[in-house]
Amino acid sequence: MADKSREKDNKLTKKTIIKNHLIERGNEARIIRKIVAIITLVFVLAAGATLLGGYLYIESALKPLDPDNQKQKEIEVPIGSSTSSIGQLLEEKNIIKNGTIFKYYVKFKNISGFQAGNYKFSPSMTLAEITNALQSGKLVQKEVFKITVPEGFQLEQIADLIAKQTDYSAKEIMEKLDDPKTIEEFAKKYPEIITDDMKAKNIKHPFEGYLYPATYSFYEENPSLEAIIDPMIKQTEKVLANYDGALSEKKMSVHELLTLASLIEKEATAKADRQKIASVFFNRIDEDMPLQTDPTIAYALGEHQVRTMYEDLKVDSPYNTYVHKGLTPGPIANAGKESIEAVLNPADTDYLYFLAEYGTGDVYFAKTLEEHNALKKKHITDKRKEASK
Incomplete structure (x- = not known):
């Protein structure tokens, strides 16, 4: 009996031991899970903090090192310097925060053509200002003068703007x-946009439409005419580079694009839908109809006109779109981005006519001549009669 009692006690002891062991293992497992969770959370927080810290550091490195410090330091960029070495040099001179980030900024922005030389940089400069200076090869300094070319300006008007800021006469500028030879000079530098299309015998001014409307700063007292014209052509090339695919798709040349864009630019009012105007021109070309756009008459006559008279429509000029079908030989003004994009993305319409209301600039479109004449009577003829009373 005693043996059986001991055997029973041993079994109970074993069960208790196993039970306690299992409880202990369960507790250990819970503790381990807690430790793993804590460690994981620590790693996640550390990784997040690292990423956030890295982001904030990069963001700060892309900004001026010290926006309030405009004191310039003279820095020499040796011939053959790599982007990495330039970045390191600028960091060592306390112009930028991090040379490596400068290198990746240049790579990401696809910037190239840095020139060796002596520069003056300050910690208040942005990376864009620094890279622009390195590309131009010019010392950073205050502008001597600037020229703002508005959208829709014609070459003779631009010549007047240049003449007001320089010692060149408008006549000298136009002759240049x-x-x-000027076409040949710039064709070597900008072969994608300066082409033989500009040499057609009927073109009034070869560079009409090729000097992009923008504001240009100049840092020399008496820059050459080439130096003044060059950035305007360069900006045209830069803008048009964004539309290479669209140009190929429409099977248009740069010259045709700038020509049609210039017609839209001169026709459009502040309220005009340029894409609809573009659709009218394309529709008329498809229907073998003359474009009949009044700004071409003013350009042919060489004078500004508030109203186009019936006698004006007979002017003997290849730019007269009432007489000649298709596009004019070349642009009649410098078009802005909106007009360029309207050519490449015209609205899908059946319109063949449009007119701007007298005094308001509201533009009305019509599919037939009858509709157009009715709109003309309502919004132009009758309005003029009312205004004359």
């Missing part, structure tokens, strides 16, 4: 721009 109309010289075939």
